[in-house]
Amino acid sequence: MTKKVLVVGAGIGGLATALRLAKRGYQVEIIEKNSQAGGRLNQLKKDGFTFDMGPSFFSMSYEFKEFAHDCNIELPFKYVELDPLYTVNFSRSPKTYKLYKDIHKLAEQFKDVEPDFEIKMRRYLKSGKALFDDTVDIVIKENYNSVFSYLLTLMKVNPIHLPILFRNFWQQVCRYFSSDDAREIISLVAFFLGRTPFDTPAVYTLLSYTEFQHDGYYNVEGGMYKIVEGIVEELQKANVKITYNTEIVDYLSSGKKLDALVDQNGVKWQSDIIVVNSDAASFRGKIFKRPRFSEAKLDKMEWTMGPLTIYIGLKCKLPQVEHHNYYLGNNFKDYANKIFQSTGTIQKPYYYVNVLSRNNPDCAPEGCESLFFVCPVPDLRFKKNWDDKDEIVDSIIADFSARIGQDIVPEIISRTSYSPIDWQNQFNLHRGSGLGLSHKMMQIGAFRPTNFDEVYKNVFYVGASTVPGTGLPITMISSKLVVKRIEKMKIS
């Protein structure tokens, strides 16, 4: 008999899992708290502008290709490789670095600050490649049934990498580069994982290899939301129904089986198998009331940055600004050490700016520009009050205007901002943490909340806070791993 699957949450993890399962013959249904699919991979349409709300590029494009192949479909969106990957500007200098994938061309940018940059970068990337080759397939793309099986797997990794386990990202980068500019730029990718280079394990320097050499970064034609639209269309073809504005708030169980989930209107949702795409740690705490994931225990875990995001429509063009840009200050270490724990108004924030309309003219009216800012800020455990949001946004806009040599304030015709409070409330993100649980050693592999439930045999998890971790391609891997588990359950 066809097994019924209920997926709770229409984020990229939930959507991908639903399609993989539907294509395997399961009868799948999705429920989603919000009125549109995508979760954090979402879009804001306002005043004639289209903005990517969260993710603005992705790496490891082959994970999307694998997904399409697994589902026997054409990839339902088109992506474009980025080169330069992004630009970086420090407040200490008018120079803007362009991060080219061609290492020789990249080295030109550093010739005045970092002698022998090209040789150093090639050595650094060689070590990242070795880490990637020796860990990604064996460690990251695997399910673990116990800490023991995880440790056994780790023992298979080439022992040459052992010393790296005792370093952080920054320490590893400092072994190769000596200038502040090179160190800070190369270690920026740690922020993409939602923490800082000072508390991100050095094993993640393999990401430098993925960004510069292995596969690079990609944009989606027409904006990132095309990924969601494409998968939703495929789900419709596969007869998967999505019910929106439906939030799970409670459950009913008997023994080792979850009988039903209950939504905000008291409606009971029953299914043979349930896949939870809501945050794997906080769902266990808030819905299943597990003591290990109580509010106090969740607060003691290490979470990624809270995002302050700003969506600006301008009635002019900004030809001097590239598609992806980072604006950093002069106090990198001090800033990184304090930013995620500060409680008051944030002074001189570091931020990222995406000009979606630069390569996607349909995302802004003619002659206009659509800008998206992300500023990493403390989550709501630390900075609870966001009454100063507009003040912080004004300071970011003023800083950006000064950096690009053009006052954008008189050009603004659309302005929206989301603090961690909005991110928390819209997507049920614990304390507004943007990327879920961090990737410290004790929160990865078998130490991360598992993708199977500890109590109910028919409940599974997919997404950023379960294995393997956060980011779009990694969430695609998460969907592959959970489907493997469900398939195994069917066989056994």
Ligand SMILES: Cc1cc2nc3c(=O)[nH]c(=O)nc-3n(C[C@H](O)[C@H](O)[C@H](O)COP(=O)(O)OP(=O)(O)OC[C@H]3O[C@@H](n4cnc5c(N)ncnc54)[C@H](O)[C@@H]3O)c2cc1C
């Ligand atoms: C500002 C920002 C920028 C980012 N930039 C990038 C980037 O450039 N590249 C990249 O690869 N990644 C990026 N990320 C990370 C990426 O967005 C996430 O890793 C990924 O989208 C997580 O997907 P998910 O399916 O795990 O979770 P989600 O997207 O959070 O989906 C979970 C879904 O479940 C729903 N839900 C929650 N609780 C319930 C409930 N009780 N009942 C019903 N539904 C529920 C939510 O509404 C949501 O739709 C960024 C994230 C943020 C916040």
